[in-house]
Amino acid sequence: MALHIYNTLTRKKEFFQPQSAGQVKFYCCGVTPYDHSHLGHGRSYVVWDTVRRYLEFSGYSVTYIQNFTDVDDKILKRADETGLTMTEVANTFIASYHDDMKALNIRPATAFPRITTSMPQITDLIKELETAGFAYPSHGDVYYHVRRFADYGKLSGKRLEQLEAGRSNRLNDDEVDRKQDPFDFALWKAAQEGEPAWESPWGPGRPGWHIECSAMLREHLGDTVDIHAGGEDLQFPHHENEIAQSEAVTGKPLAHWWMHNGFLNVVDSEGKVEKMSKSLGNFVTLRNLFQEYSPMALRLLVLNTIYRNPITFSLDILQANQNAWHTIEEALQLSDWIASILRQPLDGEVLSEEIERFKKGMDDDFNTPEALTVIFELRNYLLKEYNTVTHGGTLADPAHFARTWRTLKLLSEVLGLKAEPIKAKIMSLSAEAIEAQILLRKQARESRNWGEADRIRKYLAEKGITLIDHKDKPTTWISSL
């Protein structure tokens, strides 16, 4: 089976074939940097990073562009509150975003364009739309004439006659009078008193929300991309408007595949499920979560659900995934043992049958839960065999053990699951302090002072350290943090 990807545009899984053989142009909508990233962002970008990784694993060269919307009302509001400039606020939270994504082992985009660095491309595109008759100026604003674009609604399956403008009660009163039609949306907004503004043919102002993606995508990837991705809330109106803007000018499809990830939801105090979002105020920031949980636990949690399905987040589920992750990590961390004890090469042959099963899952619209079953099987084999040896048994086939490990390593990397180096774990106790306690306990055990030995075990357990005794080698420990 070759790769099939669900296309929001056609509502079907379709055989994936990029425009140019072996090359994928991938555009992903980024964040508006006015606050720290929350779990919902984490879910979204873990998904797209995994898609990108799998495309590359499948032999494609991927150009991945992701924007920052660094000019926006919410950033301005934040700037007002903090006394910083809009640019300072944006830079702060862009840096924060990069930190969080790095923790989740999300690879940086090929480029991260920003509104502030793409202004000429944006105003040029608006000019083209005006010339083509799809945009009209009004009181210093410029609006897109939605009814002129015949295909409007093709992505979200909405038809104008079915929409009720303002149903969500969020119409901007100031704009209503300036629009020829309630469905029209702003391409350019006239400068307000005290706000940053850029010069334009329509007077000073700043871009509307949707235009930057059309402009940046075109600048970096051309008229048509292979994949355009984002959260499912962006499907309408954002992506719909991007299509209207871009296709009105180019006459070509903006994207062949539109991909949307499902939300990460939370249960509120009344037990109702709702999406995590900044505007609802129910978000947990990634950086707070990572104080107590491994970023890889969240990554595994995300991968354990098909990317289009919603996830109802809870700490219990995160803990379950953290438990599972630690066992995978333990298996991944066997590299030293394989190299020094088994004397097997860390690079080399892998298990083709397991890789085929992994691909079978991933080729079916990135079915990561299916692919993970292979990861868990490999883990089970490795830990079982390893444990046999640590309990005095012998390893039947060291070469096969190494092949299995290499396969696990390879497939984990495709999913972006990355083990910490053993010594780099963050703990309340240093490795040296733990080793000292283990030594004390060893002495206690040798003198059959079980009370003292158990006290040390308990003490370390309270610090999140679990001791494991072995028949023929010193006691080892693992951290549950």
Next chain:
RNA sequence: GGCGGCAUGGCCAAGUGGUAAGGCAAGGGUCUGCAAAAUCCUCACCCUCAGUUCGAGUCUGAGUGCCGCCUCCA
């Protein structure tokens, strides 16, 4: 009001016609001075009703419940 999605064991979650993957948790056994995420074993009338079919978690219809979008949103 319109459009779309979801409903599988204690929790999470795959499975789109052939007799229920996987993870976490739990219980029991092994091992252990004790212990352990090690090891062995156990654990599903797939929301309801009615159809189609030799056969349905999977298809059709009706119903019930939940969620999302309808110009802030990943």
